Amino acid sequence: MVEYSKTEFLIACASSHVRDGENVFGGTGMPLLAALLAKQTHAPRSNLISEAGFIDARPREVPLSVADTRYYYGCSASLGLIETLGFLLQGGRIDVGFLGAAQIDEYGNLNTSYIGPYDKPKVKLPGSGGGNDIASSAKRLIIMMSHDKRKFVKDLDYMTSPGHLEGPGSREKWSMVGNGPEVVITDMCQMDFEPETLKIRLKSVHPGYTVQQIVDNVMFDLLVPDEIPATAEPSQEQLDIMHKLDPKGIYLGKGA
Amino acid sequence: MTEAEVEDKRITLAEAAKKVSDEDTLFWGGFGYQRPPIAFSHELVRQKKRNLTVYTCGSEVDLEIMAGAGVVYRYEIAFSAIEALGLSNNIRRRVSEGALQVEDYTNLAMAMRFLGGALNVPFMPLRSMMGTDMVRLSRYRGDDKLKVIDCPFTGEKLTVVPSLKPDFSIVHVQRVDKTGNAQIDGIVGEDIEGSRCGKKLIVLAEEIIDEEEVRTRPDQTKIPAMYVDHVVVLPFIAHPMMCHGYYDYDLEHLMMFHKLTQTEEGWQEYLNGYILGVEDHYGYLDLVGWPRLQQLKAKKPWGY
Numbered sequence: 001m002v003e004y005s006k007t008e009f010l011i012a013c014a015s016s017h018v019r020d021g022e023n024v025f026g027g028t029g030m031p032l033l034a035a036l037l038a039k040q041t042h043a044p045r046s047n048l049i050s051e052a053g054f055i056d057a058r059p060r061e062v063p064l065s066v067a068d069t070r071y072y073y074g075c076s077a078s079l080g081l082i083e084t085l086g087f088l089l090q091g092g093r094i095d096v097g098f099l100g101a102a103q104i105d106e107y108g109n110l111n112t113s114y115i116g117p118y119d120k121p122k123v124k125l126p127g128s129g130g131g132n133d134i135a136s137s138a139k140r141l142i143i144m145m146s147h148d149k150r151k152f153v154k155d156l157d158y159m160t161s162p163g164h165l166e167g168p169g170s171r172e173k174w175s176m177v178g179n180g181p182e183v184v185i186t187d188m189c190q191m192d193f194e195p196e197t198l199k200i201r202l203k204s205v206h207p208g209y210t211v212q213q214i215v216d217n218v219m220f221d222l223l224v225p226d227e228i229p230a231t232a233e234p235s236q237e238q239l240d241i242m243h244k245l246d247p248k249g250i251y252l253g254k255g256a
Numbered sequence: 257m258t259e260a261e262v263e264d265k266r267i268t269l270a271e272a273a274k275k276v277s278d279e280d281t282l283f284w285g286g287f288g289y290q291r292p293p294i295a296f297s298h299e300l301v302r303q304k305k306r307n308l309t310v311y312t313c314g315s316e317v318d319l320e321i322m323a324g325a326g327v328v329y330r331y332e333i334a335f336s337a338i339e340a341l342g343l344s345n346n347i348r349r350r351v352s353e354g355a356l357q358v359e360d361y362t363n364l365a366m367a368m369r370f371l372g373g374a375l376n377v378p379f380m381p382l383r384s385m386m387g388t389d390m391v392r393l394s395r396y397r398g399d400d401k402l403k404v405i406d407c408p409f410t411g412e413k414l415t416v417v418p419s420l421k422p423d424f425s426i427v428h429v430q431r432v433d434k435t436g437n438a439q440i441d442g443i444v445g446e447d448i449e450g451s452r453c454g455k456k457l458i459v460l461a462e463e464i465i466d467e468e469e470v471r472t473r474p475d476q477t478k479i480p481a482m483y484v485d486h487v488v489v490l491p492f493i494a495h496p497m498m499c500h501g502y503y504d505y506d507l508e509h510l511m512m513f514h515k516l517t518q519t520e521e522g523w524q525e526y527l528n529g530y531i532l533g534v535e536d537h538y539g540y541l542d543l544v545g546w547p548r549l550q551q552l553k554a555k556k557p558w559g560y
Contacts, residue, residue, distance in 0.1 A: 028340055051363065052287050053443035060558075064340040064507075067288030069500045069560040072442055080444035081287070081313065082371065085364040090383050109388070113360060118393050124351040126343065129314055129335035130363040133384045159389040160360075174386035175412040250340075 002236050006187055007252055009206065010144065011037060011242060012234030013185055014098070017142050021045045022095035023088070025134055026057075027066055029251055030144060031098030033242060040241050049088065051130040053079040062246050085130055089137045092177050097138035099131050103156050104145055106199050106220040108163025108181035110135065111156040118158055128160050135161035137177035147186035152218040164198035189214050190231055194223050204231040262467065264434045265487040269537055272458050272488045273299040276308070276424060283370060283420065283454050284312035284319075285427035286494070287445030288339060289505050292318045293428040293460050295493040295537045301325040302532060311370075311420050313363045313446050317497055317513060320346040321531070323356050324523050330396065331356065332420075334363045338514050345517040357395045361385075365402070365417050367446040372419025373453030381407075381414040391415070425454030427479065428493050430502060432461035433469070436484025439476040442500030442559065448478060456485045462502050464489045490537050492549055503552040504560040509544065 004012075007030065014034035018024055020043040026035035027050070036059075039046050048057045052067035056076040063070040072078055088094055101110035102125055112131055116122030135141055141163075145151055163181045165171060171180055183203065184191040190203040201223035205211060207230055215222055246252045273296065276282070286292035297318040300308070308328045310319070314335030322328045324346035336344040336358070350356035361369070362384045372380035385391050386404055394401035402417045427447050429438040438459045440447065451457055459479065470477055493499070496509035516522035534540045541549060554560050 052290065052445060064505070065289035066339070067290035067443060067445065069290070069442060069498055069504070069554075069558070072500065072560075073558050078443050080448060081363060081367045081446045082449065085367065090364065113389075118389070121351060124336070124344075124348045124358065126337035127314075127333065127335050127358070127360050128362045128390065132362045132388065132390060133364040136384045136386070156389075158393070162387050165387045170387060173413070175383065175414075176386070177383055 002233060002239065004234050004239055005253065008239055008242060009234055010185060010187065012238045013190065013231060014142060014144060015041070015238070016232070017183055018043050018046055018096060023047045023049060023093055025049055025051055025089070025094055025097040025138065027051070027098055028063055032062065033245055033251055034098070036245050037238060037241055041238065049084060049094070051081070051084045051134070053081065053084055055079065062250050064250070085133045089133060090177060092137070094134070094138045096140050096142060097134035098142050098144060099135060099161065100144050101161070103151050103153050104143065104184065105153060105156050105163070107165060107167060108143065108184065108193060108200060109156060109159050109165060110143070110161040110163060111158050113160045114158040116157060132161045135163070135178070135180070139178050141178070141181040143181050143184040145184060145186050147188040147214070147217050149217045149219055152220065154220045164193060167198050168196070188217070199223055201225065202228055204229050206231045207233060262435050265436050265484060266434055266489060267486050269295060269299050269488050269490060272296070272486055273303050273305070275456070275458070275486070276300065276305060278306045279308070280424060281309045281311065281422040283422045283425040283450045284310050284315055285425070285445070285447045285450055286315050287313060287443065288316065289497045290443060290445065291428045291499055292316065292494050292497050293426050294318050294321070294495060294497060295490055296426055296460060297321045298531050298537065298540060300327050301527070311366065311422055313366045316344065317510070320344050320517060323347045323350045324517065325527060325531070326355065329356060330359070332359045332361060332366070334361050334366050338510065341510065341514045345514070346523055349520065359395050359397050359401060360390060361417065362390070365415070367449060369417050369420045370446055370449035370453045372417070373421045374449050377419060379416045379418055381416050383414065385415050386413055420453055422454045423456065425451050425457045426460070427451045427457065428460045428499070429479065430461065430499065431463045431465045432459055432487050432489065433465055433467045433481070434487065435467060436481035436487050437467065437470045437477050438479035438484065439470065439473070440478040441476065444478055451479045452483060457483050458486045458488065459484050460488045460490065460493050462491055462493060462499055492541055495541070495544065495549070498560060501554050501559045503549070503554055506544070506548070506552055
């Protein structure tokens with residue numbers, strides 16, 4: 001049996017959602033490694049784009065910032081924000097975006113702005129950055145979250161980025177370019193969205209976790225189908241490639 | 257034929273910062289870890305500017321410095337954090353205290369606001385933010401933060417954001433000649449639009465080059481001299497962040513900065529040591545140490 005850390009598992013899982021030939025906004029951290037891993041395995045013709053302006057990037061060291069020069073060498077074009085978020089993303093040319101958040105609700109709407117009331121916030125979080133632009137206009141959205149009751153909430157403290165908003169028809173009402181979230185990956189499970197209601201639904205359970213644990217750590221009524229498969233585990237090949245991509249363990253950690 | 261005399265727009269960092277008055281509005285260049293005008297933020301702090309409003313997509317350490325030192329009281333931005341390192345602690349504290357107000361936009365929205373200012377039109381449309389609290393909630397801008405309209409041609413819903421024409425645009429580039437032709441390598445972020453939207457433009461550059469050299473690679477001139485009012489030339493303007501092709505970020509310093517800002521006492525220690533405790537930018541660089549700065553110099557062909 002292949003041994004792996006939680007981070008490695010999540011990167012492999014996220015990577016499986018990138019399809020060959022797709023234009024991908026990779027960002028930094030786990031999504032970046034997931035996109036790079038996909039390119040080296042099942043999606044060799046995927047195109048990794050940084051919202052800061054790097055197109056078809058192949059960084060030899062992992063960037064710490066979307067604007068990091070580590071993204072530059074070997075990319076095919078080095079441009080700017082109006083190009084990436086405007087011409088590419090709003091132009092409908094980005095297939096997949098990755099986002100994380102401090103809070104998510106049952107329609108996949110995200111908060112990356114404030115904890116506590118808007119008028120007197122307890123914590124000011126990073127804000128949208130390009131997050132709302134990506135959530136509005138990328139064809140598909142992959143959300144990565146840590147699985148915690150305080151994060152899977154009935155009501156967001158602040159809605160920064162649109163998921164499926166109030167459910168069916170609401171993205172259409174705002175003429176949104178993209179189709180919204182497709183999958184949510186947590187450290188316990190994968191979730192997708194039930195097509196009729198567009199509410200979050202359990203999709204697969206990671207090895208070592210139970211459905212009860214997952215349901216207990218969500219503040220809304222999670223849709224649970226009768227049959228729930230186990231999430232696929234990473235292969236040794238995937239782990240080896242990950243460590244070649246991040247030999248210093250900047251995102252993978254030092255342990256492995 | 258006589259040679260036309262060219263204007264030398266060079267001034268010192270202190271002279272440049274003196275041009276900024278309390279209450280002024282600034283476009284702030286750079287993006288993420290790339291080309292932030294950190295040295296200019298230090299000088300604004302040393303000159304004890306107050307009540308500035310800064311517009312940018314998402315600079316990081318410089319926004320922390322200006323918020324922490326009380327130079328700014330309003331930000332119109334999309335993002336504040338030190339990306340991979342974590343939350344922006346000073347901004348978080350100043351917001352909780354009520355000393356700083358942040359009007360939230362997205363990266364594309366801010367870039368469009370600069371583009372609108374540069375194009376001399378009062379607003380720009382985009383397809384972001386609709387359906388969320390970014391439309392429903394605003395601070396000091398009230399109803400003038402943005403509006404959602406029906407497109408007059410197609411009837412589709414669109415967000416329109418007000419264009420910006422700040423008092424100054426502050427942009428950091430790699431190279432400049434003394435007349436102001438400014439060359440940027442690597443990504444441009446939102447600096448093309450940003451440099452053209454301000455009433456006055458101050459360009460900070462790592463290196464001065466001859467006009468003849470500019471004319472050998474005119475495609476690298478991202479800001480022609482005709483836009484530029486003042487030029488400041490200094491090394492390591494972005495330290496501890498990076499400048500493409502010139503130097504890498506100083507991760508050790510960056511982590512130290514981020515750790516110290518976790519408490520007000522820690523931040524005051526950094527402020528008094530690295531910013532108020534030195535005479536000028538060279539004093540700061542001396543304190544960081546030249547052997548260390550040499551190590552950060554970019555290597556070919558990587559650019560960092």
